[in-house]
Structure formats: C-alpha cells, structure tokens
Amino acid sequence: EAGVAQSPRYKIIEKRQSVAFWCNPISGHATLYWYQQILGQGPKLLIQFQNNGVVDDSQLPKDRFSAERLKGVDSTLKIQPAKLEDSAVYLCASSLGRGTPSTDTQYFGPGTRLTVL
C-alpha cells in the first residue's frame, strides 16, 4: 500500500515570497491533516479536513496560510507571504476517518522542509 506522498521535499525561499506544498493521502482515507513541526518541537496541527470540508483550522494563521482539498483527495498548503518564523517541516497525515475518528491512527508523509531566509 502506498503511503502519504508529499512534494517538494525541500524548499528554500526568501521572506515575503510565497510557497505551496502538495500532499496526496493514502487511498481511501477521508481525513487529511497538515502539521507544522518546528525544530526541537513536536508537530502542531494547522488544519484538518474531512473529505473536502474543514473540520479544524483554529491554529492556522489565516492571514498568511491557506489550504484546500477541493476534490476530497489531494491537498495543497500555501504560505503567502512567508516569514522567517515559518521555517519548519510541514507534515501531511491521513487517516481513515470513518467510525470513531478520534481513535484513528494517523499516517504521516515524509514532510517538506521549508527554510525562509
């Protein structure tokens, strides 16, 4: 079974530029998550989708971050404009999202390492 795919793996940009990340979840997984992992910290949830609807985006900095999952499969996360403090690894995860979602196991992609100069 193919895992969660993410691209690009690495990205270096200057502050105030824009950047986009792509995620393709495990086939059949209804729930998709984007996390931000700053060096030395655990992942922090940015946004959660159930199919193509947003379930939780309370920790997404909406003035600069946006995400979409238009057809309920793959997703993009965008930052515009980027700040120095956005340097982090951006992880995408997916889970089945059926039955009792809170017990679901989340499966993570390899992440995109963003460096903002």
Add this chain to the structure above:
Amino acid sequence: AQSVAQPEDQVNVAEGNPLTVKCTYSVSGNPYLFWYVQYPNRGLQFLLKYITGDNLVKGSYGFEAEFNKSQTSFHLKKPSALVSDSALYFCAVRDPPQENTPLVFGKGTRLSVIA
C-alpha cells in the same frame, strides 16, 4: 485542554539493555494515547496506541507501552534495545470527549542506543 509531557530530551542506553521513554499526560476525560517514531528526514511512523482495554499495549518493532491511569503515564518500553532503534520518539494524546479535538504531541525524546 489536553497536554503531554516528555520529561527527557535525550535517553542513552546500551545495545541489548532494556529501554524506557517516559510520557505523562493531562486530559479531562479518558485519554487516547499514541507513540510515534521519527527517523532522520522521514515522517512520523506509528508504533502503538491505547484506546481502551488492557493497560499493556504491544506495538511495532517489539515496542510496548503501559497505560497507568493513577500516574497519568504512558511510558514506552522495549526489553532489548537495538542500535537501529536510535531515533526521535513522540508521545501524543487526544482528549476524546470532544470528537474533533486535535492530537497533541510532546516535544519528543531522542533515543540513542550505543553498541
């Protein structure tokens, strides 16, 4: 709000010795608890989870964890460490009374197994 603490930044253990990576949590209800491992330049890999039932949970690669409600702990253990177990380990908790509460991760513990 739920929270999780991993009190040790680094754990060093000799190959073949037992290992323990500590995790304590704070929730309002009965917790759902998870352990993940992260190897360099890779995403998190699921090891095991506790939802309900037997307090001793067995997972991948010979790891197990014991849920202790009175001590609010969920320590990860392995009877005999391998050099290949060296990685970053994350404990995570979800507070289930609200269905869509996020999974909250600890800051991680780096395990180093020395040959």
